[in-house]
Amino acid sequence: MGLKKHERLAYRLSDIIVRLNNGERLDIFELADTYKVSIRTLKRDFQDRLTILDFSEAGPQFYCLNAKKIGYLDITDIKRFANFASVQDLLPKIDRQFFQEQLNQSILVKGFDYEDISARTNEFKAINQAITNCQYIEFDYYKISGSGSGSKHHYLEPYHLLNKNGIWYVVGCRYGQTLTFCFTQIANLQISTKTFACSEDIKEKILGTDSLFFGNQISEIVLQIDAKVAGYFERRDLLPNQELVRKLDNGDLLLICKDVHPREVVPIVQYWIPHIRVISPSEVQAQMKEVLKNYLAK
Template identity: 40%
Template sequence: MKKEYDKTAIRLASILFKLNQGEKLNKKQLAEEFNVHSRTISRDLDERLSFLPFVISQNTYTLPSSYLGKLRLEDINRFAKFASVKDLFGKIDQAFFQKYLTDSIIIKSYQAESIAHKQQEFDIINDAIQKKYLLKFSYKRVSQKEDKNRSFEVEPYKLVNNLGIWYLVALHDDKIKVFSITKISLPQVQNQKFEPNPLIVETIENGDGIYFEGVMDEVILKVSARVAVYFTRRAVLPNQEIVKEMTNGTLIVMCKKVHEQSILPLVRYWIPHVEIIAPDSMKIKLMQELQQYIESPSYTDSYTDS
């Protein structure tokens, strides 16, 4: 699913860039360029990008001269991401983009969680972010015993879509906290304004995930040759950088500015082919978690029964 969204967003960004430069686009030529069916290009132009004021002549699409060069690269990328996940809110039109296409919203991946049933709450939160007002809301916290609602008053910074799930990233009690949009109810914009901290904004925008407290400068991992191809083909790990490829095919991978909870679940998934080299604290924590799992009653009982 993610690959399809990636391909769609990249294709749409390229089409938008061409249009922004004044190129005249032909569906057949675009289909050949991107190696897709002509119906896919028709869907791009006639549905996903239908909000644009196209001038259509002799089977070519172009934009009026008054629109050329108006889009910045970040605008194009934001357009493409929203258009590729259009089912998040339903129909996309010019009014939609005027309302939502702002830097208050970040999409870190192209998977889609439909929050159409939360659009009113989403609008209120987005409005508070853009106008820089404090936000108060009720939040459903699930414990082992019961569901609990707790009231929060926060400085709202960004709406972030990460791995298909929508979150509000906000400052509460001088700490960056993350709230799932589907668990927020009764949001109310307060009368008090706040001044966003540029360092916090940079942290949220540059982070590859939704963990912002306790971020480590770097994590070093070793990837065995048996699975190396998956890591060279795409970034499996957050902020992944391949720093060395050994003669036997083993990779040394570095992940910068990451939280351990962004790394540990992935390492557990790839055991025994991925090993933590540094820091030692993370390596020890992983070993302790695995030991606890092996010694847990549910694990030992399953092998005793067999």
């Protein structure tokens, strides 16, 4: 199956960056033939998407990096930058600036729809700097609930700014527990001068999961996908931490979601009814049936 548009773009940009990083002098006409795209598309790559790179020669035909910058990117940097550059057109302007300034793992993207945080630029930037410097932050956190508003004060080791499904979150640690806070519900932010020892294990844990419910997950949820819609789940991961167990003879899929919270899986299952069901834990399927039964009874 062919790659999607942003995946093709990420592949092309990765390859271009690798070649530039290796010291090559790239000819835009040769690139057009190699990647089967127009000169206009490639000019947009260089002029809009790759402007952060330090070019010693920047067109109109030839492109190469400043000699001092050749070889300074490793493969992780290249992949992260190419993935960002392939979706940056979907980001609000202020978010594009943050990514271009940092290009580091303190900002983590999970999803391609973004809320506008331009009114809180300074706070966002301050948290990002605190993450970089391993500084504690403290703030009041306002939960959104039907029972009224209230706040609680938090003192946190910040690790990542994460965007999932359009919402920005601050992920951090306190007393050994990983916690997640919605950025726009944070108030009275203060950056402490005190620093903490950053844990690589915690960083890897945050990077390695699609879940936001750190410490509150169940080990696995097994689901069966109807063959009629199986292609959608094979094409890309529609469920958090989705893995294929096997494809059944009738075309159905058995999928497993590891280390997730039911609240992250159930809404997606409900969206795909009647083509998906929870095999285990059985109580998740039973609870979902009860909710639907009560809804239909109203």
